Amino acid sequence: MLCKIMMKEKRQILIFALFALIILLVPLFLKGNYFLNVLVFIGINTLLAVALNLLLGYAGQISLGHAAFFGLGAYVSGILTTRFPVDPWLSLLIAAACAATLAFVIGFPILKLKGHYLAMATLGFGIIMYIFFNETVDWTGGPSGLSGIPNLRLGPVIFDNDLNNYYLVWIITLGVMLLSINLSQSRIGRALRAINDSEVAARVMGVNARILKVQIFTVSAFVSAIAGSLYAHTMTFISPTSFGFNFSVELLTMIIIGGLGSIYGSFLGAAILTMLPEFLRVFRDFDIVIYGLMLILITMFMPSGLIGGLEALFKIIAGKIKWSAARNV
Amino acid sequence: MFKVEGITQIFGGLTALEDVSFSVAPRSITGIIGPNGAGKTTLFNIVTGLYTQTKGQVYLGGKNISFFEPEILARLGLVRTFQNVELFGQMSVLENVMVGLHTKSKSGIFSCAFKLPGQIKEEKIVRIKAQQWLEFTGLADSADVAACNLPFGKGRLLEISRAMAVEPQIILMDEPAAGLNSRETAGLAELIRKIQALGTTIILVEHDMELVMDVCESIVVLNLGKKLAHGTPREIQENKAVIAAYLGED
Numbered sequence: 001m002l003c004k005i006m007m008k009e010k011r012q013i014l015i016f017a018l019f020a021l022i023i024l025l026v027p028l029f030l031k032g033n034y035f036l037n038v039l040v041f042i043g044i045n046t047l048l049a050v051a052l053n054l055l056l057g058y059a060g061q062i063s064l065g066h067a068a069f070f071g072l073g074a075y076v077s078g079i080l081t082t083r084f085p086v087d088p089w090l091s092l093l094i095a096a097a098c099a100a101t102l103a104f105v106i107g108f109p110i111l112k113l114k115g116h117y118l119a120m121a122t123l124g125f126g127i128i129m130y131i132f133f134n135e136t137v138d139w140t141g142g143p144s145g146l147s148g149i150p151n152l153r154l155g156p157v158i159f160d161n162d163l164n165n166y167y168l169v170w171i172i173t174l175g176v177m178l179l180s181i182n183l184s185q186s187r188i189g190r191a192l193r194a195i196n197d198s199e200v201a202a203r204v205m206g207v208n209a210r211i212l213k214v215q216i217f218t219v220s221a222f223v224s225a226i227a228g229s230l231y232a233h234t235m236t237f238i239s240p241t242s243f244g245f246n247f248s249v250e251l252l253t254m255i256i257i258g259g260l261g262s263i264y265g266s267f268l269g270a271a272i273l274t275m276l277p278e279f280l281r282v283f284r285d286f287d288i289v290i291y292g293l294m295l296i297l298i299t300m301f302m303p304s305g306l307i308g309g310l311e312a313l314f315k316i317i318a319g320k321i322k323w324s325a326a327r328n329v
Numbered sequence: 330m331f332k333v334e335g336i337t338q339i340f341g342g343l344t345a346l347e348d349v350s351f352s353v354a355p356r357s358i359t360g361i362i363g364p365n366g367a368g369k370t371t372l373f374n375i376v377t378g379l380y381t382q383t384k385g386q387v388y389l390g391g392k393n394i395s396f397f398e399p400e401i402l403a404r405l406g407l408v409r410t411f412q413n414v415e416l417f418g419q420m421s422v423l424e425n426v427m428v429g430l431h432t433k434s435k436s437g438i439f440s441c442a443f444k445l446p447g448q449i450k451e452e453k454i455v456r457i458k459a460q461q462w463l464e465f466t467g468l469a470d471s472a473d474v475a476a477c478n479l480p481f482g483k484g485r486l487l488e489i490s491r492a493m494a495v496e497p498q499i500i501l502m503d504e505p506a507a508g509l510n511s512r513e514t515a516g517l518a519e520l521i522r523k524i525q526a527l528g529t530t531i532i533l534v535e536h537d538m539e540l541v542m543d544v545c546e547s548i549v550v551l552n553l554g555k556k557l558a559h560g561t562p563r564e565i566q567e568n569k570a571v572i573a574a575y576l577g578e579d
């Protein structure tokens with residue numbers, strides 16, 4: 001029994017190591033700089049998808065306003081570094097702390113709500129924040145955006161080109177992925193999944209659901225704001241359109257397509273939704289329609305997302321191989 | 330000692346419980362019986378902090394626990410099982426029991442995410458303890474099965490295993506024999522006695538009279554939200570009001 005669990009743990013470490021290795025080696029095979037740029041965005045979106053998955057996939061609490069935390073991270077970082085002489089790294093930390101504090105404060109009243117009511121409350125929060133980004137023109141530059149945001153730097157390395165940005169974003173994203181995988185296998189991860197399956201039973205078993213939901217909401221906002229800050233410092237320009245309702249829906253689509261509760265699913269969903277518009281022109285005009293269609297199809301035919309579908313496929317293939325191996329003996 | 334005093338619960342215009350009082354001796358097995366809609370589950374919901382009663386008090390070991398939250402009550406050693414099995418369906422049987430051990434460990438989000446040494450140690454202990462509870466209830470063979478794929482009878486056992494993992498002073502079981510076949514019910518009776526032998530107080534809501542008369546030392550009868558009788562199985566079987574209530578129901 002214990003031995004089996006240890007093997008499962010070893011396999012998980014191996015899978016992660018392999019995934020990380022591939023991610024870190026990819027730039028060596030990519031000479032075309034353009035695609036590397038797409039991969040930077042996939043990294044940022046993966047980070048966001050993982051953050052939302054902690055909340056929705058693990059704890060089962062929906063957010064239709066997560067783009068707001070992303071935006072808050074971007075704007076706090078952008079404003080601090082353009083209007084004040086704050087170091088970009090410090091601004092990244094302050095931005096994440098701001099988003100976490102805000103999430104903690106609004107989390108207590110909001111997360112008391114369930115289902116549709118929670119969806120509506122988070123939607124409202126997202127809209128309010130979007131209005132803030134647009135209307136506080138003196139600070140955010142309003143609809144015309146905020147430009148001249150400095151790049152992050154580490155000693156002699158300046159993160160101002162795609163290759164450097166790739167490693168900057170992906171090392172942080174891989175780190176957060178690993179931490180999230182650890183979390184899901186732990187006491188807290190189990191408690192979160194228990195809340196997702198039956199909040200009443202979880203509470204009767206002694207899980208403090210109210211506090212735990214606020215905690216994971218706070219962590220999720222913290223990570224989303226880091227993504228926002230990275231976005232601001234790599235793009236050097238931000239405007240409100242990146243942080244509106246459409247993007248909140250896009251994030252939701254990513255994790256539902258990839259697989260709720262799956263960290264690799266978050267990557268898969270983020271990769272697909274980031275690449276599609278790059279390759280399919282139609283996507284740009286009808287994005288929200290196509291997201292809607294994808295959501296309907298996936299929830300109808302693949303409720304555990306693409307990663308669930310892939311796992312099932314893999315099991316069938318593995319079963320076939322075992323079967324034919326047994327026949328050959 | 331466990332005691333409820335003057336519990337009244339009014340839902341809108343419906344009085345689901347009216348002035349119900351009784352006490353339960355430590356380490357005893359008490360049955361609560363009564364026709365459908367008598368208010369048995371409502372009483373459990375009040376005692377475990379899921380409903381807020383209109384009136385009345387609940388005491389555990391001399392402490393007034395009337396308006397405590399379920400998660401606090403679990404830490405005080407009061408747990409329950411559910412009439413409509415409430416398992417964590419997506420999790421394995423072992424993991425379900427590990428959630429029952431939540432109050433026995435204390436690693437927070439940070440130490441779990443970073444796998445700090447204390448957390449790894451704690452996780453090992455929790456896993457071993459969960460395994461032991463599955464052996465106690467006879468579910469060890471199903472440890473890796475997803476709870477939603479468990480046959481109904483085993484699901485009921487898992488509810489009990491998970492609740493016992495909390496190491497409660499008192500466990501409230503809501504119709505644990507419902508949907509079980511006669512062999513499974515016999516196993517349940519044995520398990521209930523084993524739980525009592527651990528020093529746990531048991532309150533059992535059940536429609537299976539054979540089981541109730543067999544294991545319970547004292548029985549409370551509820552009818553239409555009121556306490557009709559309280560006594561030994563023999564006294565209850567001979568009680569005219571109880572017989573009338575049950576005959577009247579059919």
Ligand SMILES: Nc1ncnc2c1ncn2[C@@H]1O[C@H](COP(=O)(O)OP(=O)(O)OP(=O)(O)O)[C@@H](O)[C@H]1O
Binds near residue numbers: 363364365369
């Ligand atoms: N949350 C609620 N809101 C309104 N009415 C309720 C609620 N919960 C229970 N009731 C009502 O209270 C009464 C008692 O219900 P309860 O579930 O406690 O009965 P029970 O004794 O457990 O019955 P059974 O043997 O069928 O499980 C019923 O009339 C029920 O409809």
Ligand SMILES: [Mg+2]
Binds near residue numbers: 369370371412503
């Ligand atoms: Mg009931």
